[in-house]
Amino acid sequence: MEAITGAKGGSQKQHTPVEQPDSAQSMARCRMLLALGEGEFAGGLDATSIFLDGTPLGNADGTMNFENVSWEFRPGTQTQTPIPGFPAVENETTVGVSLTKATPWTRALSNTQIDAVLVRIGIPGLQQQENDGDIVGTTVKYHIDLAVDGGAFSTVMTRTVTEKLSSLYELTHRINLPKASTGWQIRVVRDTDDSTSQMLQNKTQVQAITEVIDARLRYPHTALLYVSFNAKSFNNIPKVSCKPKGRIIRIPSNYDPIARTYSGTWDGTFKWGWTNNPAWIWFDVLTEPRFGLGRRVTAQMLDKWELYRIAQRCDQKVPDGKGGDGTEPRFMFDVYIQSQADAWQVIKDIAAGFNGMTFWGNNMFNVVSDMPADTSKLQILTRASVVGKPVYSSGSEKTRFSSALINFSDPDNHYQDRTTAVMFPDLVKQFKFKQTQITAIGCTRESEAQRRGGWAVYSNSLDRIITLQTGLDGYVYVPGTVFAFADERLSGRVYGGRITGYNAGLKAVTTDRGTSAVAGDTLMIRTRGGTVESRVIQAVNGTQLVVATPFTAEPLPNAVFVIDAGQLRLQYFRVTNLRFDDEENTFTITGAEYNASKYDAVDNNARLDTPPISLIPTGLVNQPTNIVVASYDAVRQGQRVATLTASWDAPVDKNGKPQADVIAYRVQWKRGDNEWVNVPETGLRNIEVPGIFEGDYLVRVRAINSGGASSLWATSALTHLKGRAGEVPKPVGLKASEDVVFGINVTWGFPANTGDTLSTELQYSIAADGSNPMLLASVPYPQKLYQQMGLKAGQEFWYQARLVDRIGNQSGWTDWVRGQASIDVSDITDA
Incomplete structure (x- = not known):
């Protein structure tokens, strides 16, 4: 067996990376001096009305929203003191350009009045990660060069920054400028190589450059606001705004x-x-x-x-x-x-x-x-004082508006533009929905913006223009003058001319022509006092008009007069343009339609009144629409009385606007199969018929214009109404005589509960079956005898009768009865 030999191996302790703390913090302050405007300002500034990027410096309770902030205000007087601690005029321009070694940053300065520049350098981060994971500081170096009047660059300062930085660090360098004829060039050069590794952060950038004029200035007549705050509170220079009184x-x-x-x-x-x-x-x-x-x-x-x-x-x-x-x-x-x-x-x-x-x-x-016109400056014109014919014009329907969008400055959103809208349903019916857009300069209230929009829309709808020529009467006119104009060819009535005399004792004005005036109308004349005076007409005697009260000054000879009538109003215009022809000695006057009700309509949402100015029929009269029939009960003298009511809408023209020349309505009603009952002609758009019987009712209405022409009938839907039960009772005891010489006496009686009878209608016929009956008479209640005289001896007729009550309800007809003129000779002669 082979023996293995060796030694015991060692071990190393694991290293935990450490980040070095930042060694420097940016403490740059931003100082701003703002010229608010031409003084003197009323002021009213406090910390709650000065804003940095929309945030107030302070609150109403005295707390501040920013640390280390200070401000001062000067109202712009002649003798105001300079702002302490602000000895120079500085104009900062944001640059925000990255500075690399390969690409220096250069800026040309052409304002030879400046004394220095401030160059603000930013270092977003300055740190290096070592191999063992530790994060430590590092070094970056740059320098600034200056060239004068296009000469060579020379270095004026060098800066080496050795720090550990994990956030933006800013340095501001002041470069004093020598005298120059044409200007300078500033160049910032990075000396340190650019980082090519994520482990090294040493980026540099040019944040801003500021031109400086050294002076201790008080800026007389200029309102000033000085604000100073810590730059670390903002990433960029904030927007400064304020709300002073101007x-x-x-x-x-x-x-x-x-x-x-x-x-x-x-x-x-x-x-x-x-x-x-x-x-x-x-x-x-x-x-x-x-x-x-x-x-x-x-x-x-x-x-x-x-x-x-x-x-x-x-x-x-x-x-x-x-x-x-x-x-x-x-x-x-x-x-x-x-x-x-x-x-x-x-x-x-x-x-x-x-x-x-x-x-x-x-x-x-x-x-x-x-x-609204000053009545003391009102002027008058008629065709008697106009050269040639007046010319009327108006805008196209394409340029008529019924709604408006209005831009205004909203103080709740730092006076940023906001849009509000107005719309007028009556004009929408007339012109359809057409919108215009306007800018309300100087407006900071939505309600006022809506009023301005309403004024614009109403003025647009009242765009009737008149152009006319007059003689020396035109000397009293200037743009803005309101004048009344009487034009009989338009109105269809004579309401203007010249006077031929004035009797102060009788308070009587004699005119050069017959007029359409009636008592109660208003006479307007230019008097010797230079003004137009108005008086109510008390009586009309041919060409003589008697007024209720005397004039303050006597009317001028051959003075122009106009008449403002109750049924027909004068045309009113406001002068918009005036031109004098020195060869013809004439004035050409252009005026826009003036309507006094426009101002209440704009301010109070009142109805825009458009009084009639012509009685000349405009053509076909359209039918009324939307006829509604109903009833209500009321107690009168202890008895329940049912009343029919009917209402309708006025006829409209092709633009959806009520026809201006409709002056009255003719109305009829009927119950069941009875005949139509007339109602007195009315100028209203509703009627009432009290005391009706229960039954099915129809109402029909036709419109009548100023020329007497009428529309077709417009009929309501059949409507069942509650009322008195039963019918109007027939007359009783109808008889016709046979013993009256050359005539026939017809008599009858009234049944019980017929005290509301209006009349008794009689019909007669030559045939026993009552064919082809003819109306004989309508005999007022309570008469119950009618004599038909002038008949030949032996003339034979058949008669029938019915009762009509006060509202037009009719009873049924009685049976036919025979009557005959006397044939007795002794009734005719003395024999």
């Missing part, structure tokens, strides 16, 4: 901008204060010389009194759209203009905040708002 501007001396009230009468002077009333913001932009048009436009070139009226309307309270009794100002304007823009466009955008229009005229910068 510029302090000129406002009326009697105005409280917080309560939005005006005390007493304004004397035309101003004071300084903060407001977001769009009218006074518009005034500030026009008159401010530093950033607005104040070097070209003076306060004397603006109609501050009209602006005052507009501003008051902006501050009026309207429903806030949240239900209940809550209200809010009609218009507010919260806007942050951050870039240079065309001045005229900016002015128009601000004016849109109060539905306004701006124009230059009479060496004045004018503004008007689409608002």
